[in-house]
Amino acid sequence: MESASETVATRTSPARPRRRFNPDRLIAIAMIIPSIVAIAVFVYGFIGWTGFISLTKWADLLPDYRWNGLENYRRLFMDDERFQQSLLNNALFTVFFIGACLGLGLLLAVVLDRKLRAEGLFRTIFLFPMAVSFIVTGVVWRWILNPGTANQAQGVNLLFDQMGLGFLKWDWFLDNQWGILAVVLAAVWQMAGYTMAMFLAGLRAIPDDLREAARVDGATEGQVLWHITLPLLKPIVVSTVIILGHISLKIFDLTSAMKVGGAAKPGDVPGFYMYETTFRGNYFARGAAIAIIMLVFVATLIIPYLISTFRAEAEA
Amino acid sequence: MSYSKRWHKVLALLTILLVLAACGSEAATTAPATSAPATGGDATAAPATASGKLEVFSWWTTGGEAAGLAALTDIFKTTDPNVEFVNSAVAGGAGSDAKAVLKTRMLGGDPPDLFQVHMGHELIDTWVVPGQMEPLDDLYTSEGWDKSFPQGVLDIVSHDGHYWSVPANIHRANVLWYNKKVFTDNGLTAPATFAEFFTVAEALQAKGITPLALGDSGSWAAGHLFETVLLGTLGAEAYEGLWTGTTPWTDPKVTEALENFKKMLTFVNTDHGALSWDQANDLVIQGKAGMTIMGDWVDADNLAKKFTDSGAVASPGTAGIYDALSDTFGIPKGAKNPDAARAFLKLVGSQQGQDAFNPVKGSIPARIDAGQGNYTEYLKSAMAEWKTATIVPSVVHGAAAKEGWATAYIDAVAGFVANQDVAKTQSQFQQACVDAGICK
CATH class of the missing domain: 3.40.190.10 (Periplasmic binding protein-like II)
Incomplete structure (x- = not known):
């Protein structure tokens, strides 16, 4: 609104040229140009370059820019079993990872929000795993979940054995069908605390009088949670899903450190396949095509959110 | 107030998107090489030291x-x-x-x-x-x-x-390493053929000892094992022909090799996907497993772990052949x-x-x-x-085929370890050979 009135003012003002080049504005533009240029070249330029490479026949060490149309994409989606499996693995990972993080994070946040004693301590404990990198998480969980053999269990399986819970023993990340869940376990351990922190912040932002009013009207604690708290947490859920979503769609370090990537392995994800096919197999064009597909996935997650935010703003 | 806060949020998200994009375009940052001027070829002008x-x-x-x-x-x-x-x-x-x-x-x-x-x-x-x-x-x-x-x-x-x-x-890639003590205790001798291998394996299994230790947390180790099976089933000349185009991958001998491999996989440790090759060798050292098939870097591993009871023979069917890298x-x-x-x-x-x-x-x-x-x-x-041995090139270790082909070969073997589908794997081998420009 303010800027609109300004334009009206400048239109009628004889001082228009001076205002247009006012020093503040020049400085602002000068300050922003380097980063615009850098982003244009190093981000969008390279996205464009990757897109171009994905349409060529580059399948050896040195570039081969002969046009290949959409053949690389067609092959990935139609013939490449490893790629399709990696997409499926990633989809499973994303669903379980986000679901478990949201559920666990909300649970922890609601519990901590009960004015618990030593709340700060618990908050720190739950948030701590986020301080280590996915590589460390991966290596440690690989040790913990290493299944061992049938008569010589290791790690968690050994624990189960000694607690008389042998029926719980599982092949963990070696299970061809559901091994990805072992990776989810490690990822949730790391990120659930972060989700909790987001929810906790959201809970604290909800004015107490709203809940008080509901209680005065005779609502039970469960009803307060369901009808007052959760709807007001919706924006937090959306931000959390977007942040967790982009982590899970481009997961690479965790699967790599847990050594579950690779053909026909349960933790093979597009990011790992891209790395292997590009830098081990020299299929640069195919690798570029996978990179572009991953970018599109992440974009489909983020762009609608951006659009809705812009729209909300325009209405404001 | 909320106006500017929204903007912050949008900016933050844009930043995230940009970071993602940067990750996505890693492949592109390896732009074509600006080949530096050749500085070699001047050895004659080199100083004495x-x-x-x-x-x-x-x-x-x-x-x-x-x-x-x-x-x-x-x-x-x-x-x-x-x-x-x-x-x-x-x-x-x-x-x-x-x-x-x-x-x-x-x-x-x-x-x-x-x-x-x-x-x-x-x-x-x-x-x-x-x-x-x-x-x-x-x-x-x-x-x-x-x-x-x-x-x-x-x-x-x-x-x-x-x-x-x-x-x-x-x-040498095609070596079968065995625990001598386990073998003498059970009255076994090192196998030379696939038939002998399976007899020995069954005897070990009956005693509750894992017959063959495998550690394929890195998929190349499965590719390595199958390479020795291919060599043992097809023989030196036909094996070499697979990589030069004179032996077709559709050959019934390749089917036979896959069948041998499939049978072998019934004798390996169940946690093979969690181990590396040296951890698999640990099973042999500890006597929990009888044999492992791996390159002769196992010898250095045994030396480092002070294990002296190790025996080594050519892997089944490959006597007199040196699968070299x-x-x-x-x-x-x-x-x-x-x-x-x-x-x-x-x-x-x-x-x-x-x-x-x-x-x-x-x-x-x-x-x-x-x-x-x-x-x-x-x-x-x-x-x-x-x-004196016949020398053949190893595929997993870079000698027999170009990297793209070797990678496709390893992927197909890793797939076979999981699904044990002979026909499908054989057609994947054939496709990899076509992609490499060797088969038609």
Whole structure:
């Protein structure tokens, strides 16, 4: 609104040229140009370059820019079993990872929000795993979940054995069908605390009088949670899903450190396949095509959110 | 207020998107190489002693490998004291990660002075054909290497009539390692054929001992095992033909090899996907498993773990065949200090260098006149066999096929370990061969 009135003012003002080049504005533009240029070249330029490479026949060490149309994409989606499996693995990972993080994070946040004693301590404990990198998480969980053999269990399986819970023993990340869940376990351990922190912040932002009013009207604690708290947490859920979503769609370090990537392995994800096919197999064009597909996935997650935010703003 | 807050949020999200995009375009940052002007070929003008920094790139970071490299550099410090040796080693079994790092460095115009590369197609197809290497003909002439390396090796390191790298060692891939005590306790003898192998395996299984230890957390190890099965089922000539196009991948013998492999997989440890090859060897050392099929770097592993009860025979069906691989060093175009690189190569190819490096690394020298030194019993017998055996190239270790093909082969084998679908895997092999431009 303010800027609109300004334009009206400048239109009628004889001082228009001076205002247009006012020093503040020049400085602002000068300050922003380097980063615009850098982003244009190093981000969008390279996205464009990757897109171009994905349409060529580059399948050896040195570039081969002969046009290949959409053949690389067609092959990935139609013939490449490893790629399709990696997409499926990633989809499973994303669903379980986000679901478990949201559920666990909300649970922890609601519990901590009960004015618990030593709340700060618990908050720190739950948030701590986020301080280590996915590589460390991966290596440690690989040790913990290493299944061992049938008569010589290791790690968690050994624990189960000694607690008389042998029926719980599982092949963990070696299970061809559901091994990805072992990776989810490690990822949730790391990120659930972060989700909790987001929810906790959201809970604290909800004015107490709203809940008080509901209680005065005779609502039970469960009803307060369901009808007052959760709807007001919706924006937090959306931000959390977007942040967790982009982590899970481009997961690479965790699967790599847990050594579950690779053909026909349960933790093979597009990011790992891209790395292997590009830098081990020299299929640069195919690798570029996978990179572009991953970018599109992440974009489909983020762009609608951006659009809705812009729209909300325009209405404001 | 909320207006500006929204904006912050949007900006934050945009930043996230940009970071994502940056990750997504990693592949593109390896823009085409600006091939630096050739600085090699001036060896004649080189001073008597080299100086400056010498950066050597390898994947020798642990155990006997690192010790072998250290043995070489110790000698190098006395012969060329003016050169500062820079060890750029990147960890990772079979060089899987090092090779990726090397590619980005080479394509980005920042080559090391020397790098480790497997002899054969990994050297020729990846680096020589695209014109990334310096020819080493002058060294081969001045050092007389064209007479001291066997013809089979000379053929593999040359292309278009030039020599491109210097082999430091020879490894054998097709070795069956067994625990002698376990075998004598159970009255077994080391198997020579697949039929004998399966008899032994059943006897071990009946005793509750894992017959065959496998550690394929890195998929190459499964590819390695199947490579020896292919070799044992098809024989040397037909196996070699698979990589040159004279043996079709649709051959019934390949089906038979897959069936043999499938049967073998019923005798391996259930947690094979969680172990590495040396952890699989630990099972044999501890007597929990009877055998493992792996390259002869197991010998160095046994030595390091002070295990002396190890027996070694050729893997089933491969007696008299040497499934060979070799670590070689070559000079890339654009190396900053080619003089020092040549000085180091002279040492690598010399009798002194080979006999310093190989006993520690646990491999045999590539030179026919080397072999004096502290070699283990196994290595002595391997040297004797090397002189008479039929030499075939290993695929998993870069000798038989170009990298793209070897990767596709390993992927297909890894798939087979999971789904055990013979027909599907065989058609994937065929497709990989077509993609490589060898089959039609």
